[in-house]
Amino acid sequence: MFLQFLLLLLALPFCTPAETITPTQPLRDGDVLVSKGARFALGFFSPSNSSHRYVGLWYYSISTTVVWVLNRDDPINDTSGVLSINTRGNLVLYRRDSLIWSTNVSVSSVNNTIAQLLDTGNLVLIQNDGKRVVWQGFDYPTDTMLPYMKLGLDRRTGLNRFLTSWKSQGDPGTGEYSHKMGVSGSPQMFFRKGFQPLWRTDPWNGLGWASVPEVDSGSIFNTTFLNNTDEVSVVYNVMQPSVLSRLTADSDGFLQFYTAQKSDSKWVAFWFAPAERCDTYGRCGPNGNCNLITADFFECTCLAGFEPKSARDWSLADGSQGCVRIHGSSVCRSGEGFIKMAHMKVPDTSAARVDTSLSLEECREECLNNCNCSAYTRASVSGSGCLSWYGDLMDTRVLSVGGQDLFLRVDAITLGIYFSRH
């Protein structure tokens, strides 16, 4: 791989790299496309220890890290690959006479269809002299989110863009780790192994995620979260153009955010998840609370009014079974109420209800009047809106910085104890 990149780079000074593929100018194995500002390059590569050929994208100055792969599950076994535009105006990848990969768009006039590598790293297929983008690589992310790349659901087309890890460092094929927008309830991002969640953000609070304070660090990042009738999505960019960055779902099972200075081209791991015990999804089971700040050796406690489901597991520092309401207690028209928990990463909101029209006081009323309602909070930091949970509370934890107030439904006795202390 390194040799191939070396050869590729050596070849560069002798020809002017193109930024487009046209019907008459295909991209052959050995050629590279370079975006106009020379921020990104696209060409054929082989991963380490592999002889398979793939079309990949990399930051022009860091050619050893591939950030997008066109044919991840359809490798080519020799160097005869050609990426071109066919007579129907589709972008196609051929190995000799066999079709390996193709876009599937209908095109009116073939003559003026081109594929262009933009300076964002987005490979776009454009029709009618640049007037209409009919396909874009950013709609099909592989394992890496780049600045200006959107993750999340387009509610109009049903397209949900998410990251999937490589199978291994030597195989870019679709692996088992994913990072995807969860759109039910109040939207959150989920990092999973197969179907099993490993880590989640909390819901976007209007400014950021309480559980990822790094995103909120103003001058470096600009993250935009949208939720409306058209889409629920997240996009980020880094304010200084001299900083390169990527968020990668890597094949070792971590979601990692890297940055590099354009000048020295070395990746620095800026942030990753899951990073500590309480990051692990559902560490303390249903109705458990994960707290590393006050923990001595076991990070799990039960939420107020609950007791361990299995006292034995709990005593062995296994919180996975979680907690149940204290035997004999009632939270239904028996003098129950709410206690405030500060600095929380709120429970999983996949099944939570959202009502943006309610005030916090109305939210409390609604919750109190439904015996199944177990907790509520504000839907956004601006103060308005109601987020409420019914049944078990999953993946609740205390954060060391920031976090949100969570109002937890408790029985009369627990409420009495709480008020005697506050």
Ligand SMILES: *[C@@H]1O[C@H](CO)[C@@H](O)[C@H](O)[C@H]1NC(C)=O
């Ligand atoms: C490549 O193969 C060598 C020798 O088999 C091995 O030591 C190395 O870990 C492999 N590298 C990757 C990235 O798989």
Ligand SMILES: *[C@@H]1O[C@H](CO)[C@@H](O)[C@H](O)[C@H]1NC(C)=O
């Ligand atoms: C390469 O793949 C093609 C099918 O795409 C197959 O027919 C051919 O035998 C393969 N060649 C080698 C050397 O594996």
Ligand SMILES: *[C@@H]1O[C@H](CO)[C@@H](O)[C@H](O)[C@H]1NC(C)=O
């Ligand atoms: C291509 O698109 C057409 C129309 O949208 C659809 O009927 C067909 O199944 C698609 N083919 C592939 C290979 O995705």
Ligand SMILES: *[C@@H]1O[C@H](CO)[C@@H](O)[C@H](O)[C@H]1NC(C)=O
């Ligand atoms: C496409 O280009 C060919 C040759 O340049 C020309 O003969 C043909 O009329 C063009 N077709 C359209 C639809 O522009």
Ligand SMILES: *[C@@H]1O[C@H](CO)[C@@H](O)[C@H](O)[C@H]1NC(C)=O
């Ligand atoms: C942040 O991003 C949004 C949308 O991507 C953009 O409209 C806004 O101008 C950006 N803000 C700054 C300070 O760059």
Ligand SMILES: *[C@@H]1O[C@H](CO)[C@@H](O)[C@H](O)[C@H]1NC(C)=O
């Ligand atoms: C997200 O947007 C949808 C559609 O507009 C809306 O029904 C839902 O309440 C919104 N969710 C949140 C958490 O704001």
Ligand SMILES: *[C@@H]1O[C@H](CO)[C@@H](O)[C@H](O)[C@H]1NC(C)=O
């Ligand atoms: C509460 O939950 C139970 C069992 O899930 C259900 O039968 C009942 O209708 C729910 N009550 C309300 C008011 O939602």
